[in-house]
Amino acid sequence: MTKKEIFITSAFTENSIWRQILGICSALAVTNLMMNSLIMGLGVIFSLALSGFTISLIRAWTPRSVRMMVQTLIIAAYVIIVDIFLKANLPAISKQLGPYVGLIITNCILMGRAEAFASQNKPFDSLVDGVGAGVGYTFVLLLIGFIRELFGFGSLFGIRVLGAWWTPWSIMVMAPSAFFILAMLIWIINVRFYKPKV
């Protein structure tokens, strides 16, 4: 596969959320505001790309019996490196990211891509796969965030777009809305773009 095909496959054709049902916890938790979704998405793209690259780089020497421990260690190390860098050099952004940085370590997509792709493919292909999976994840988060923030707060990225006449739908701010929006999204995309397995 070319780099472009790898990117499109991991971002859309085999999207982590609507095809593999990975990373659902964070997709439910952070999508009531678009800014939160974007910040989480950027953190995941960065960590996915670099951890995939490193795991792939040492895959020939990694014993199978400890590979998942090594993958977790590498993912956690990159997330902490990002955290330290932001705290030291970009404190304002670090403050905004807050608990999201820690949440990235527990995101199933990182382990999923490490195990399914990076541990079996070349470093640069793994880097592209990581960026693609992160972009696909961010796209879904922003889509859900768009619906939830618009109806829940009447705003997008914190900017009010619906006037004072709009009565916010409280349910959109709470976790149950994410459950049914995500479920409908997975259903629509699978029915519209994927043939059922016979």
Add this chain to the structure above:
Amino acid sequence: MSNFRDSMLYPVLFMLITCIVFVGILAFMYRSSEAKIEANNKDSYQRLVLGLFAESIASATETKPYHIVNDYPEAFPSYINEVQLPGVDRRTFSASVGDSLLGYCFDIGGKGLWGSMRALIVLSPDITTLDGLVIYDQMETPGLGGRIGEQWFLDQFKKIPIYDVVNQNKHKLVSFILIPEGKQPTNSTEIQQITGATITSASVLKMLESEITLIIEAMDAQPVQR
């Protein structure tokens, strides 16, 4: 070599070496950034303290609040002092312009839904009014309880008499009441809660009530005695 890679020792050694390498990288990164991170934290903390007094300093010096905040490196040492009030074991700052005392800022703490939270409150010089609140450390759910850091929520805690003025009881501390987000409060004790984060909103009120009580008891500051 092939035999060694099949042995029990190889995975153990590999894991050990990987741990040493990555922990070493992290330790090096942290050590080389530690001073910068501490300076940033101190800077951000002092900015918060100054920000809480910005309006009162601005009105006393006939300038704009944002000038005070923007002029942080000079404004903080000029107007803010760390003080030790008798009996109070909370970190305390006072703000003054010339001889005029503008208020006290206390570093307080409490429990949220998922962990502890730390906040700064400003009380008037006679300890009868809550003049401001900022929550600078919390572990609540992002987008839900985490919204206690939003300005609209914090702005509800400005210029609130801390004694029970509703029932005209000058000996009883105020009891805050939570009302739904978006509903207009009818008096200063009604606080709009955060939708979907009732426990966190209530935790903020509980922290305020218990910490203000502690401070007042420590200072033995009943308004009738003042």
